[in-house]
Amino acid sequence: MTTNQLDRTLSALADPTRRAILAQLTSGERTVTELAEPFEMTMPAVTKHIKVLEKAGLVERSRDAQKRPCRLRAAPLKEVSDWIEEYRQSWEESLDRLGGYLQELQSTGRGHGRKEHIGSRKNKRRK
Amino acid sequence: MTTNQLDRTLSALADPTRRAILAQLTSGERTVTELAEPFEMTMPAVTKHIKVLEKAGLVERSRDAQKRPCRLRAAPLKEVSDWIEEYRQSWEESLDRLGGYLQELQSTGRGHGRKEHIGSRKNKRRK
DNA sequence: TTTATATTTTATCTTTTAGTAAATTAACTA
DNA sequence: TAGTTAATTTACTAAAAGATAAAATATAAA
Numbered sequence: 253m254t255t256n257q258l259d260r261t262l263s264a265l266a267d268p269t270r271r272a273i274l275a276q277l278t279s280g281e282r283t284v285t286e287l288a289e290p291f292e293m294t295m296p297a298v299t300k301h302i303k304v305l306e307k308a309g310l311v312e313r314s315r316d317a318q319k320r321p322c323r324l325r326a327a328p329l330k331e332v333s334d335w336i337e338e339y340r341q342s343w344e345e346s347l348d349r350l351g352g353y354l355q356e357l358q359s360t361g362r363g364h365g366r367k368e369h370i371g372s373r374k375n376k377r378r379k
Numbered sequence: 380m381t382t383n384q385l386d387r388t389l390s391a392l393a394d395p396t397r398r399a400i401l402a403q404l405t406s407g408e409r410t411v412t413e414l415a416e417p418f419e420m421t422m423p424a425v426t427k428h429i430k431v432l433e434k435a436g437l438v439e440r441s442r443d444a445q446k447r448p449c450r451l452r453a454a455p456l457k458e459v460s461d462w463i464e465e466y467r468q469s470w471e472e473s474l475d476r477l478g479g480y481l482q483e484l485q486s487t488g489r490g491h492g493r494k495e496h497i498g499s500r501k502n503k504r505r506k
Numbered sequence: 507t508t509t510a511t512a513t514t515t516t517a518t519c520t521t522t523t524a525g526t527a528a529a530t531t532a533a534c535t536a
Numbered sequence: 537t538a539g540t541t542a543a544t545t546t547a548c549t550a551a552a553a554g555a556t557a558a559a560a561t562a563t564a565a566a
Contacts, residue, residue: 256395263393267554268386271462278469284513297555299514304553318512318563326470329463335398336460342405343453394524411543424525426544431523445533445542 257309258335261328264308269293270301274310277324284320384436385462388455391435396420397428401437404451411447 264270273287288298302322305311309328313320391397400414415425429449432438436455440447 258398259393259395262389266386266390266393268383269554271385274466278466285511293554294556295513296515296557300554320513324466324469325473326466327473328470329466330470330474333460333463333467336456336463339401339405339451339453339456340460342451343457346452346454347457396524412541420524421526422543423527423545427524445540447543 257328258331260308261310261332264304264310265332267301267304269298270305273298273301273305273322274324277311277322281321281323284322287322384455385458387435388437388459391431391437392459394428394431396425397432400425400428400432400449401451404438404449408448408450411449414449 269291272290276282276287276290284295284298284302287302288295291298302311302313306313310325311322312325313322315321396418399417403409403414403417411422411425411429414429415422418425429438429440433440437452438449439452440449442448
């Protein structure tokens with residue numbers, strides 16, 4: 253199976269350490285040492301995680317003396333976002349059904365249920 | 380590392396076979412045999428993929444005689460969507476920079492470049 | 507040149523993942 | 537009851553992922 257960009261991005265994201273690294277990078281460049289600090293993990297382990305992120309195009313690096321600062325490149329996330337949008341309607345419908353069910357529970361036996369504005373999110377799509 | 384819901388969802392999605400299974404389920408319920416048909420893979424292999432999706436809460440199953448129809452449960456994708464939204468501004472900025480660069484290429488040497496709004500996003504940092 | 511700092515490479519280990527073939531279970535059908 | 541269909545379980549293999557310790561590389565600073 254030819255591993256494409258979406259595969260690389262999603263499997264990079266599937267690891268909590270790597271997501272935490274990306275989160276650190278949202279506030280700016282960080283060296284490997286800085287990135288490694290919050291984790292109970294050796295430097296080589298962090299280096300490896302960074303490489304996975306780099307291959308997925310989620311991290312870019314430069315050089316500053318002995319340091320190799322990393323910065324976030326979020327562009328590949330757009331592809332994930334686009335993929336997931338195909339399913340938005342599907343999950344909104346199911347959440348609506350849940351909402352409707354809860355509401356029904358509430359109003360049952362109370363005689364004044366106000367269900368009208370519930371369970372009707374189908375056309376509330378983000379532009 | 381305690382594997383949470385987001386981990387399970389993302390690693391389930393990181394496999395192209397499993398994403399293809401989800402795609403098949405968008406048009407309705409499917410049996411394991413039907414789901415397996417497009418793949419060059421044995422049934423047990425598909426059964427395993429379905430189990431991964433099931434544990435991530437992305438697929439739910441019922442019973443119809445010997446058949447075990449699968450249906451899509453897209454709700455866990457909302458969590459992925461919410462996670463990724465945190466990065467939207469970040470990737471939109473970088474795509475803007477790319478757009479700006481292309482625009483700059485176009486206008487260079489034409490005598491009426493409108494570069495003012497280009498390449499000047501340094502202080503547009505996320506709150 | 508020696509020393510300190512930052513990071514990577516190499517070699518190794520363990521666990522997880524993805525797949526298979528063969529046997530088994532479960533339910534319908536003749 | 538025997539046979540068929542649908543799916544799973546079991547046992548096994550190969551490859552990938554995640555981590556480590558120790559050695560190596562690269563750069564700056566004394």
